[in-house]
Amino acid sequence: MQLTTIFRLVFKLAFFLATVIASAQEISGTWKGELKIQGMELPLAFNISETDGTYTTTMDSPMQNAFGIPTNGTTFKDNELIILQTQSGIEYTATFTDETFKGIFKQGGQEYPLDLIKGEKNVKKDKPQEPKKPYPYVSEEVTFKNATAGNIKFAGTLTLPKDVKNPPVVILITGSGAQNRDQELLGHKTFLVLSDHLTRQGIAVLRYDDRGTAKSEGDFSVATSFDFASDVEAAMTYLQTRNDVVDVNKIGLVGHSEGGLIAPIVAARNKNVAFCVLLAGPGVSGKEILLTQGKKAAELEDYPASDIAISQEISAKIYDICADYKGEASKEKIAALFQELKGKMTSEKAQRELTDTALKGQLKMITSPWMRAFLGYNPQTSLKKVTCPILAVNGEKDFQVLPALNLNAIEKGLKNNSDVTIKQFKDLNHLFQTSETGALSEYAKIEETFAPVALNYVSEWINARF
Incomplete structure (x- = not known):
């Protein structure tokens, strides 16, 4: 009698437990997607495993020949996935729907859409010129x-x-x-x-x-x-x-x-x-390197000529401030110029990349000791x-x-x-x-x-x- 009651209870709760049980089974495996960064598609994979309700994840970045990168924490609850890799400042948050994780990849103040589907585990491949031991x-x-x-x-x-x-x-x-x-x-x-x-x-x-x-x-x-x-x-x-x-x-x-x-x-x-x-x-000079590099990169990525011209003009002002950096006052001027840049860029691609989070990351990078020295030399x-x-x-x-x-x-x-x-x-x-x-x-x-x-x-x- 007690056993029958338990089975009935299980069936009554099946609707509520199905998502949890299925998720524990279904998200284990390799999940793959591509980050689109500066005109480049960067494949990423998350290898998720589950033991006694606890998830662990490793990352693969095949283009960078990086495999099995450990992460610090993985949680999956109510179809919401969070993966953290604090050493590299990475956070991935996603919702599981229709056999796909639809989410956002964050690193260094930048945010990129990243959707994942299940696939085969990556196999590390050496490039043809990479020498093999024993060396002569x-x-x-x-x-x-x-x-x-x-x-x-x-x-x-x-x-x-x-x-x-x-x-x-x-x-x-x-x-x-x-x-x-x-x-x-x-x-x-x-x-x-x-x-x-x-x-x-x-x-x-x-x-x-x-x-x-x-x-x-x-x-x-x-x-x-x-x-x-x-x-x-x-x-x-x-x-x-x-x-x-x-x-x-x-x-x-x-x-x-x-x-x-x-x-x-x-x-x-x-x-x-x-x-x-x-x-x-x-x-x-560092200023001329970055301006010419930025212009050529934008041309290769098919940005509109008007966006390139605006970017060159405002970037030159930012680089001049960095080369003669005066602490918070300079940082405020650069932040204002970033907002001006965001307001003047017209292409959908530029607007998608110039998020407030991304600009915050750019501000930190452009005012770093290395960048200030580079621009001033x-x-x-x-x-x-x-x-x-x-x-x-x-x-x-x-x-x-x-x-x-x-x-x-x-x-x-x-x-x-x-x-x-x-x-x-x-x-x-x-x-x-x-x-x-x-x-x-x-x-x-x-x-x-x-x-x-x-x-x-x-x-x-x-x-x-x-």
Whole structure:
């Protein structure tokens, strides 16, 4: 009798419990969607599992070659899903309806629509140029400290060619943003491929995790290009103790993007830098870099000419304020200009992106110590002081550091240097991939990590001199 009553009660409550029971079963699995950011579609996946009513989730970002990223919390109640990943400032909130999660992805003050449907779990795939172990050279894990920055410790990899006694050695300097030693971006490990190529060509390579990134200590968020320059000098100091394996008189710097800004800063004040290679390095001021980059990016993403003109005008005013930053007063002026920009932009695409939350995030980013230093510096200051041999290369389709503008400026800054080589590669983008348009949206889709023509040019230039 009691058993029958229980079953009747279950059936009476079935309507109310069905959603909860089904949800516990149905949301376990892999849920996939695409973020649309700056004209690029970025696939994301959430792998949700449930144990005794508790949910756990990992994230995959296949384009970034990032899989199994742990999250801090997952809740699912009344068809409402919340996933948090506090380390990266990520929050995803969604409603479950018609076998789909319809929601909003938030990060760094930005908000993007993101709908998820159930799919197969992602499988990590290496890019074709990514080297596989065992390597035909020595690969040594190393650490060193920056004595000028509180003795923070850096972790890196020193690769040494076999059967080459005391080879020349290069320090790889990453581009903007917190990067690991491989400069891993959108599924590509640019510096792993570059390091592998150079070492196979008889050149030793030291690459390391940026401060506050991966296995290196420190705080990346408050650092500027000048702080990163001191980190490079710490790497040089370390290499000067390794005369057992490298030629300490042949230490060169190879910098990509911002790294191509940092290398001349270091070389200008350290005459023991033997040579520099600037890969898509800037030759003009930070303000001009950002204005030309923004204009070209907007053109590639088909923004109306009127929106581009308004953005250029207001952005120039914002950059001038940042370069002469005066605290809260400057921040208020910039916030007002952002609102003016929002009010004047006419396209639906611009209005969708210029939310108040997004502008708040932009205000924080544009007033950061790194950005203020970048906008206030002109590379000509250091270029004119560099006397060592320099190779400056760029891709014809680089929209981030426009090739003609910047290569010409670099050549001008080095007019008194007797050994300067300038080279522009046909069809290559900012990452030195063979591309169709050079747009950001192509980076992850291209299988090539670093065009062999550019790799060979760099190694041959170094070997011809050292």
